[in-house]
Each structure stands twice: as C-alpha cells, then as structure tokens.
Amino acid sequence: MDEVKPLGAKRVERESSELIRLSWEEFGREIAAFADGIRERYTTELVVGIARGGVIVGAVVASRLEVDFFPIKISRRVMMEVTSEEPAFIIKPYSYAEGKRVLLVDDVYTTGQTMLIARRALQRYRPAELRTCTYACREDAPSSPDFWYVKTPATIAFPWDYHLLR
Secondary structure: OOOOOOEEEEEOOOOOOOEEEOOHHHHHHHHHHHHHHHHHHOOOOEEEEEEOHHHHHHHHHHHHHOOEEEEEEEEOEEOOEEOOOOOEEEEOOOHHHOOOEEEEEEEEEOOOHHHHHHHHHHHOOOOOEEEEEEEEEEOOOOOOOOEEEEEEOOEEEOHHHHHHHO
16 A cells, blocks of 8 residues: 655644634635645545534535545534533444545544544444545644645634634
8 A cells, every 4th residue: 555645735824812714715715726635645435524514625525536425423412512521423434435445524633533533433344545634733733634734723714614703
C-alpha cells in the first residue's frame, strides 16, 4: 500500500477567540479545491460523513470525487438535548464499507474523539483502506486527520451554523 502524504492546504493565523464566518460561496470554492487535492493523493470509493456538519462537507466531497456517500451520526445529544456523557451512534456505519477505500469526513477536528469513535466503528466492516478528512483542524488538536483544508486556533462558523450565532 502506498503511503498517502497528509494534505493541509493553509494555516489561518488568528486569535483563538476570533470567529471566522465562512460564506456558502467561500465554502463551495474551497471545498472543491480541497476535494481536488484529495483526489491527487488518495483514490476513494466511498465517502462517509459524520453528522451534522460532516454530512454537508462529505456530500460535497463525494459529489466532486464522483463516489458514493453515506452518513453516520455520533452524538451526546438527541434532538439537541444532552442525553449522555459519552458520544454514541445514532446512525451506524454501513457494511457497504467492506473492502472499499473509505474517506471518513467531518467538518471540524477539535479533539479527534468523534473521528476516533467513527474510525473504530468503520474498521469493524474491514475497509480496504480508511483515511480521515476534515475541512478545519484546530491548531491545538492533539493529532490531525489525514487530510485537512485549514488549520487555525479560531472558531469557524459554517454557513449552515449561522443560526447559532444569533
């Protein structure tokens, strides 16, 4: 198996207290460039997006890469109410991942906990290869996904999360 070199497109130097508002236009332009960069380094057969934000990022990446897409959901919440201390699966991974080259996608990588839980669950289905990907990776994260587009200490407000800023 060939080694896949990590992809990290840019670092955004900001204060950790800053908020970066990403418009739909910026997101569309940047995620297309990101997907093209992934395509140059990794051939995937299936994209799995982690709900909520990773489903949007993953669906766009899958569309750009022209591969199948499936969602999964890991959360401490049910209907926005915290129901447990540890994240649990609400929508589980699919056996369709078996023998496939899978790209696991989320919107932001902060601690890596969500990605780790999803990765372990997907590995049970024995994919041929499993890589991880996020649009944003926190500068202070204890580790990094295989592919990330932006690394910053700032908080990114995605267009689908603007309602949270009110």
